[in-house]
Amino acid sequence: MLGSRAMPGPKLDRALVLHVAKLASLSLSEGEADRFAGELARIVAYVEQLDAVDTADVAPTAHVLVERMPLRTDALVPCLSHEDALSQAPQVEGGGFAVPTFVE
């Protein structure tokens, strides 16, 4: 389990930024990655002050006012038409959104 210093204090360098950018589907240039590394390092250092707050036995907040949102009935309702849904597409083919090929 984590010790008294809960925040691991990572090294926010170009490599980490490029890794995170890949997770976020952002193609950054190396210059961008360097710049963001510097800025993000400062911001992360700032948020690490949260480490000092005693949150033992404190429940996290996911929603401010209710414990659990009520469910609705599982019934079909009118929604966006096919035509409307495709109306803003960069490329349409065969009644769907056309994209470059990919292999999984």
Next chain:
Amino acid sequence: MLESSVTGQGGVTGIAADVRAGKTSAESVTLAALDQIAKHNGELNAFLEVPREGALAQARAIDAKRARGETLGSLAGVPVAIKDAICVRGVATTAASKILAGYEPPYDATVIERLRAADAIILGKTNMDEFAMGSSSENSAFGVTRNPWDRTRTPGGSSSGSAAAVAARMAPCSLGSDTGGSIRQPACLTGTVGLKPTYGRVSRFGLIAFASSLDQIGPFATDVRGAARVLSVLAGHDPRDATSLAVPTEDFEAACGRSVRGLRIGVPEEYFSEGLDPEVGESVRGAIRELEAEGCVVTPVTMPHTRFAVATYYVLATAEASSNLARFDGVRYGLRSRDGDAARDLRAMYGKTRDAGFGAEVKRRILLGTFVLSAGYYDAYYRKAQKVRTLIRRDFDRAFEGVDVICSPASPTPAFRLGEKVDDPLAMYLNDIYTLPASLAGVPAMSVPCAPTRAGLPVGLHVAARAMDEATMLAVASAWEARSPAASLVPPLVAPAKG
């Protein structure tokens, strides 16, 4: 100028009354608004899009409705400017981002449907910081918005254009969105009334999402009563927003003018410390003293987790944003990169589209948000921040055991100069220090003008109340407004020529 004109003193309620009574037409009110936009928007860049013919067609339809003897809605003939994060069917809606340049939503947001049902006029789309990330409009992909009070200064953000439009009397009211202060801070910096409702009070359906557990749509207006009326129209349960609260509708306007004698005002000592401009502090304390003279009981309160609000917010909001902005990938709408391998490979298309389409601040926040959610860091950062959020909420719960509203400054400084804080993201984040806590707690809060600085820059009084208690908040705000020297001030730019 007609009282009921946008540049007159009547505001939202005056215009609606005059249109309903036939003293003026929706068309002439709309023409006056369009005229004011034509005069000042080139310089201010409050509006990104003004569908002139569409607005006039709406106005004529309302005038025809009246001529047929039909009852008109509570916002009859009232032009409303709409923040560009809110979807209006068939009108370019970009969230001030290149990644959505030219996007025309195939549907209206719920709030737009409600405005239309109340016979309001959808006037145009206003500038903002890209994806609501910012406090100055300097993150907009479509240029900055200038503060009508001093064109070298920012009107604040992220609802920059919505605030400037009302301050410059291009519209008597507008819609903004508030995630960490994006309605209240620009209202404060532009001398307008700006209100963030209780979380869940107003539907987010059709609001381009930034941080789903924090975002709320709310009104700007020239006066408290006008903001209250717009809120009454916007509020209500919406089955299309799963976080929308099922609570009865309320007439918020009825709270305006209610006696505040005996109401207890909490003044948090943490909000009056270093970093607060002395003139801002003086003006806000002056407003609180006047409320005391009106019969309120003023008590110091302590909110010990206030200093963690900025850090908590920037972990949670960026995490949520990284998830919400994943949908902008070039597939279904908006920008699609076809540059090099983006034309041949799906993942390259995603990466290059997003790199080309998002501005620097948006990228910064997506990176930070992705980082705090990633394996190995999730518990230490994201989950930790969620727990500190609980402590911030408890600060409010404890304070509200002894007081009915909490009053403080809305911004630590008056409007800063454009360019002053662009090089330091963290300095920019600290602008929101007084507005963030109410967002994290989900309670309603608003900014109402108080005495300006000696240089003539607006200052705002921030009033927060218990969840679901907008009525008490509005009663206090309107009681202050009745005594406020700032209530009838307009920027010199829009003051009518004497003579």
